[in-house]
Amino acid sequence: MAALSLALGMADQIQESSAAVNLDMMFIDEGFGSLDEDSITDAMQILGSIQQANGLVGIISHVQLLQERIPTKLRVEETEKGSHIIQTIG
Numbered sequence: 001m002a003a004l005s006l007a008l009g010m011a012d013q014i015q016e017s018s019a020a021v022n023l024d025m026m027f028i029d030e031g032f033g034s035l036d037e038d039s040i041t042d043a044m045q046i047l048g049s050i051q052q053a054n055g056l057v058g059i060i061s062h063v064q065l066l067q068e069r070i071p072t073k074l075r076v077e078e079t080e081k082g083s084h085i086i087q088t089i090g
Contacts, residue, residue: 025056025057025058026055026056026058027058027059027060028057028058029059029060029061032061032063032066040063040065040066040069044069072089073087073089074088075087075088075089
C-alpha cells in the first residue's frame, strides 16, 4: 500500500509541478501479492477512482484475486520467440 501511495503521490506531484506533463495513464507493478483481501479491495477502489476520472491504469499482476477483479485483461505468454498477447478479455 505504501508503494501504491508513493506512485500516486509522485504522479500528482509531477503533474502539479509541470504544466507540460499530463499523466493520463500509469502502469503499476507493485507488490499486490503481499496484500490481504481487504487491502486489495481498497487498492482496487483507489485505482477505480482514477479510471472514473478518465485516467487509464494498467496493472501487472500474478495475484489471482486481483486478476479476478480486473474487468479488462491482456494475457501475455512468453515463448522462445518472445512475448505475445494470447488472450484479450473485456
